[in-house]
Amino acid sequence: MSKPDVLVIDDDESITSTVSNYLASKGYSVTVANDSEDALELLSTRRFAIVLSDIYIDRLTGLDILRHAQQQAAGTPVILMTARGSVRTTVEAETGGAFDYLAKPFDLKDLLAVIQRAELSRQAQPEPEAEEDLEQFGGMIGFSAPMVEVYKRIARSARSDDAVLILGESGVGKELVAKAIHDHSARSSKPFVAVDSGAVSGSLFESEVFGALRGSFTGADRDRPGIIETARGGTLFFDEVGEVPLEFQAKLLRFLQEKEYRPLGAGAPRKADVRVIAATNRNLRQMVQEGKFREDLLYRLNVLLIEVPPLRERRSDIPFLVKRILSEVCESSGKSVWFEAAAEQALLQHDWPGNVRQLRNVIRRLVTMEPPGSLSRQALDRQLEDDGRRAPEEDEPVELDAVERQQILRVLDQAGGNKTRAAEMLGIQRRTLYKKLARIERDRGAETAGDDRR
Structure with missing residues (x-):
C-alpha cells in the first residue's frame, strides 16, 4: 500500500529538508512549503493526507494553517510543532482540532510515530452511518x-x-x-x-x-x-x-x-x-x-x-452505548475521535463494575485527554487502570489529606451542592463521596472539640 501525501510547512529550510528527507526515506510522498502563502495555495489546490506545520511561520501561524486545512478537508490530521510552546498556543491547538502537538527539538523517530498514528487514524476512521433511533424510555439505550x-x-x-x-x-x-x-x-x-x-x-x-x-x-x-x-x-x-x-x-x-x-x-x-x-x-x-x-x-x-x-449481563448493548456516548462527547468537545478495533473489543470484554456510569466517564476522559483520531487499546487500558485506582472498595476506610478535603469541598461548591453531580466531576461513586464528606464532618467536629478543650 502506498504511503500518504504529507505537507511539511516551516520557515526554516533546514527543518523542512531534514524532515522531508527522513519521511521520504520511509516511503512517504512529501511536499514542502517554507512560507504561509505557498502553504495556503498548496492546501487550496491539492489534497494532503497529513499536514505537519510549525506554529510560528511568518505573518500567519500554524493555527491559521490548521483552520484552513480543516476548512478544505475536515478531518485532515494536522500536526503542529514549535520550539516556543505556551499554554495559550497549546490550548488553541487542542481546541482547534490539531491531531498532535510536538515540541522542538524532537527525535525523528518520535515524529514518525505520530505520522504513523495519523496515517492509521485515516485508515481506521469509520464511514458515517445513518442515524439510528437509539433512544428508549428517556435516554436508556439497549436492545438486548x-x-x-x-x-x-x-x-x-x-x-x-x-x-x-x-x-x-x-x-x-x-x-x-x-x-x-x-x-x-x-x-x-x-x-x-x-x-x-x-x-x-x-x-x-x-x-x-x-x-x-x-x-x-x-x-x-x-x-x-x-x-x-x-x-x-x-x-x-x-x-x-x-x-x-x-x-x-x-x-x-x-x-x-x-x-x-x-x-x-x-x-x-x-x-x-x-x-x-x-x-x-x-x-x-x-x-x-x-x-x-x-x-x-x-x-x-x-x-x-x-x-x-448490570452492563456485563448485556454486553451486546455496549457498542450502541459507546456509539451514543462517543457521539455526544465529541459533539460537546468539538473533537473527532473513534475507537480502533482492538479498543472496541476491549470495551466489549471489560466487566464494567461501575456499569454505564463508568463507561461514560471513561469515554469522557479519553476524548478529553487523547488527541483527535483513533483511540487505541493502550489508551483505553490506561484509563481503566486509572479507574481502578479511583474507586476504593465500599468498606475500605476513608483517609483524607488536606488537599483532598479542599478539592472535594471546592467541587461540591462548583456543583451547587449537588452531591451526585460532584461525584461525577470527581470521578468517584456517590457512596464514596458520602463517606468522604462524613469523614470531613467528623474531622471538623474533632477539631472543634479540641479547640473547646484548649
Missing part, C-alpha cells in the same frame, strides 16, 4: 433481551399508580428507569422529584421529606415545604432507599400506608398526592435480617419490582 424486559416493566408500571422498587448495581441507570415510568404515566405533567437518601443526614430526614413549619426547630425561620409537597401530583423518587435512617422508616411506612403526612410543627396531618418509586443497590432482604431495614416497609415498597441488569 434483559433490557427489553426492563422496557416492558416500565410500560406496565407506568399504567399503575402503585409503588415501584427498582433494584440494580451502582451506575446501571436506576433513576433513568424511575424517570421513564413517570414520563409515561398519567402524572407526567407534574413534578418528578428525586431525593438522594444517602445524602440527607438522619436528623434532617423528617423535615426534608415532610417539611417543617416556622419555629418547629432551631433555625426554622420560615415554613419549609418538604419534597412530598414539592412533588404534589407527580412522582417522588427515593434513590438509595436502603440508606433511609432506621428511626425514620416507621414514619415513611405510615406515609405510604395512609397517604398522609405531618410536617414538623403541624397540628394535623395533610393528604399526600404522589406516586412513590424507590431504588437501591443494597440487598434489602439481607438488611431486614440484620435489623437495618423494616420488613413491612420492604413489602410496602416492593409492589412492582424492576431489576436493572
